[in-house]
Amino acid sequence: MKIEDNIETFNSLVKRQGFVWGPSPEIYGGLAGFYSYGPAGMALKNNIISLFRKELRALGFSEVECPIVTPEIVWEASGHLERFIDPVIKCKKCESIFRADKFLKEQMPDAMIDGLSFKEMEVLIKSNSLTCPECDSEFDKIEDYNLMLKTNVGAGNTAYLRPETATTTYLLFNRLSQVLRKQYPLKVFQYGKAFRNEISPRQGVLRMRSFDQFELQMFISKEQEYNLEDFNDIKHNKLPLLDWRLQDKNIAIPNQIDLEDAIEKKILKKPAYAYCLYLSYFLISKLGYPDEVIRFRQHSPNEKAHYADDAWDLEVNTTQFGWVEICGIHDRTDYDLKRHGKYSKQNFEVSMDTNPSIKEIPQILEIAYGIDRIIYTLLETNFNVEDKRINLKLSKNVAPNQVAVFPLVKNKEKIRLLAKKIHRGLLQNLIYSYYDESGSIGKRYRRQDELGTPYCVTIDYDSLEDSTVTIRERDTMTQIRIDISEIPMTIKNGLPKIKE
RNA sequence: GCGCUCAUGGUCUAGAGGUAGGAUUUUGGGUUUCCAACCCAAAUACCCGGGUUCGAAUCCCGGUGGGCGCACCA
DSSP states (O other), X not given: XXXXXXXXXXXXXXXXXXXXXXXXXXXXXXXXXXXXXXXXHHHHHHHHHHHHHHHHHHTTOEEEOOOSEEEHHHHHHHSHHHHXXXXXXXXXXTOOEEEHHXXXXXHOTTSOOTXXXXXXXXXXXXXXXXXXXXXXXXXXXXXXXXXXXXXXXXXXXXXXXXXXXHHHHHTTHHHHHHHTTTOSSEEEEEEEEEEOOOSSOOTGGGSOSEEEEEEEEEXXXXXXXXXXXXXXXXXXXXXXXXXXXXXXXXXXXXXXXXHHHHHHXXXXXXXXXXXXXXXXXHHHHTSOOOGGGEEEEEOOTTTSOTTOSEEEEEEEEETTTEEEEEEEEEEEETHHHHXXXXXXXXXXXXXXXSSTXXXXXXXXXXXXXXXXXXXXXXXXHHEEEETTEEEEOOOTTTOSOSEXXXXXXXXXXXXXXXXXXXXXXXXXXXXXXXXXXXXXXXXXXXXXXXXXXXXXXXXXXXXXHHSEEEEEETTTOOEEEEEGGGHHHHHHHXXXXXXX
């Protein structure tokens, strides 16, 4: 049977094998922008998260978790309320929609638009008899389109589902400072759901209304930003950097550049920020992307978020959607703590220097991963159609099943029992093993190839005699015979390379 | 949100005013000493609501969802 090597085959695999389903709830027709993970997708996600957790613990990061529902004032302080609510005008006749402020700026380049209230903008539209550019009809009154999902708490208190996890982490600054014993920079991360009421979500899991963020924060002093010890250990690593000046010249190929060089050449300002770029790449590099699909792209000055001094995206090149942002690295300066200090009437000035009399509001460096985007891009870039088989070349660090165990035939009870015993033994060894006895042996290998399982162990007649089994490697399909006791080690270290 | 277009088993699809066919998948059984083999048996579908019609999965309207273009995407 011929398997087409195209994106349709990939998209159907994602559904068939239970990685991602949706829009959910499918039985009711679905709601755009909401997806569910099936067993394989969830296993993959859990593996990614626990890998990140393990690495971050080694790097001195601590984890927190905050509520999703947040009072209005938080987003007033953070600036999201202002920036996430767009004034929108709709044509009475053709129902075309425009951003009121943008529309006015276009129509009246000389007028001061910023800071006008909805009423004032309406007056301006009326008094200048501005009409719909599509059909020349009148506009309806201005409405707000809120990118944050709103809800009520208790007796009608307005609250919002957080549009990012980062801000909720910042609200813990006092507590964190204390419990992490003022060892600056404070290194913290939070993993959890965030919500955005996208106007028209598209591109599947890449732009969801409910999505998973995994966000690292460093609370750091101005001095440390230019003099971070951790930077020295990694400063000679090279990263594929595409700064905005290159993009301005329509260059799409990033420079592989040594981080110390990047600082000297003023592509990057601060060593601590350069360290964040490195760190973002370091975690991603554990997941098994091919090298050539990764780049860092700097935001142009007018693309940056309202809080950012510098911003780069870690992007992955996909077949279906081109370059996709999987991680944003932001220099948020002291913007957030300044604002939250002001709105909450707290004092966030702390002494971070050796001189205790010098106090300052910490700077924040942020590394924000979109987990759903990682899952999508990882699946797509690892998807391969080979001669008559689909091979999902997931790294063994993250594959849903680390190993599958098969009895060669299912009608020989002794072989079955031994296979099941080996399977249970592997599970007890904390190895994610999957047992399968249905269908021919070849079919079972193919099933696991589609799930990205790196190894398959088969128990045959010889196994009953000498306690050996065959172990098969997914990518090469080579098999060797090993003792049952050697299975865990072989899964960990891989098959010995066969000399040619 | 607008315009165009599409929606059939888990997946991929054929068909079309008279209630659905294939491939694959799944399940049970047989066979099988290592890469989607074979044999037997079975299971599963016309997105939702309304209208036209003797009869609608098919035609019409609306909704929902997908794709493309525009807008949006801090």
